[in-house]
Amino acid sequence: MGPEMSRTQRKLKVGLLLNPMAGLGGPAALKGSDDKQLVAEAMALGYTSHVGDRVFTALNGLAERLQGLEVLTAPGSMGETVCERLQQSVPAFSFQVTGNVQSPTSADDTRRMARLLQSEGVDLLLFAGGDGTARDIVDVAEVGQVVLGIPCGVKMHSGVFANNPESVTRILKEMIDGELVTVMEGEVRDIDEASFREGVVRTRHYGEMWVPEELRYIQQVKAGGKEVEALVVDEIAAWVIENMEDDETWFIGSGSTPAAIMAQLGLPNTLLGVDVIRGRKLVQPDAREDQLFSIAQAEPCRMLITVIGGQGHIFGRGNQQFSSRVIQAVGADRIQVIATKSKLAALPGKRLLVDTGDQALDEQLAGFMRVTTGFDDSVLCPVQ
Numbered sequence: 001m002g003p004e005m006s007r008t009q010r011k012l013k014v015g016l017l018l019n020p021m022a023g024l025g026g027p028a029a030l031k032g033s034d035d036k037q038l039v040a041e042a043m044a045l046g047y048t049s050h051v052g053d054r055v056f057t058a059l060n061g062l063a064e065r066l067q068g069l070e071v072l073t074a075p076g077s078m079g080e081t082v083c084e085r086l087q088q089s090v091p092a093f094s095f096q097v098t099g100n101v102q103s104p105t106s107a108d109d110t111r112r113m114a115r116l117l118q119s120e121g122v123d124l125l126l127f128a129g130g131d132g133t134a135r136d137i138v139d140v141a142e143v144g145q146v147v148l149g150i151p152c153g154v155k156m157h158s159g160v161f162a163n164n165p166e167s168v169t170r171i172l173k174e175m176i177d178g179e180l181v182t183v184m185e186g187e188v189r190d191i192d193e194a195s196f197r198e199g200v201v202r203t204r205h206y207g208e209m210w211v212p213e214e215l216r217y218i219q220q221v222k223a224g225g226k227e228v229e230a231l232v233v234d235e236i237a238a239w240v241i242e243n244m245e246d247d248e249t250w251f252i253g254s255g256s257t258p259a260a261i262m263a264q265l266g267l268p269n270t271l272l273g274v275d276v277i278r279g280r281k282l283v284q285p286d287a288r289e290d291q292l293f294s295i296a297q298a299e300p301c302r303m304l305i306t307v308i309g310g311q312g313h314i315f316g317r318g319n320q321q322f323s324s325r326v327i328q329a330v331g332a333d334r335i336q337v338i339a340t341k342s343k344l345a346a347l348p349g350k351r352l353l354v355d356t357g358d359q360a361l362d363e364q365l366a367g368f369m370r371v372t373t374g375f376d377d378s379v380l381c382p383v384q
Contacts, residue, residue, distance in 0.1 A: 315353030
């Protein structure tokens, strides 16, 4: 058990730091946003980052409690811009800008600003990005500094992120209200993006940071799911294939369980991407978000996804090609989730998580969802 934050009458001092490039590589099927050249390619395709929107959602949800925050942030797109937007929404909200950053911003800016914010004695270093940003933060995190990640990247395997922006709101409310909040060590992990694009996951442990121990709201480190029995996966695949219509179009999501379906169909598979099949034939490998949206607008489609082991996410982690507009174009009733019962039983709270970036859609998807767990076998799982 980690140290405890005691009740205090002073304002909660938060250092806010955004990675404005985070998440750009997800919808473009680039498997990450660490490579500046690939980020430029994603921008050239018309993709934009939604980091500012997600941070705004997290903090605007505090409404009247924003006055209980003393916010220190970085210039421009690394914090100042979203704080100005918040001030327009809640005029009583105030903040202070410190330091300087380059344009475009870089990992060096993240590390330098994280050091500066910590030197100002912030109670909580609140950062927005993905695993790459978490790596930059852990490089300079001081002993005992409490951090919290707002999930905005493509890769979010680390245990330092909240489940979604709304979870950040709940955690900050408890801290502002002076609740006794225990903190724990959260693991920072990242993968090699070049290998990721080749369908190979090479993860590496980079360290730990202290995070609020609110396990309802903090995601768990991604588990590889190696305990999955091949026989069960084969049964799931057989059932899905048996129920495919001859001329049906399917968006096959990432993961080893969907890969088993492609294997039984004798089709090449993008393990860490989205493949489109029609009439049981591959028509678009490793599809981008815009390609999926175009197809979904033109014809009825079905979407097949699995659950991230150890976390429970079905949207918003590694499959940002399934954007809110793609999900809505396909239709919630045409989403098929597959997972083994052992994977579901091992999930924290035995529930599924959605983090599409669209709060209204997240609320629409909440409730219960049927998950195929074997041949002609399924269970109902709560979704939140």
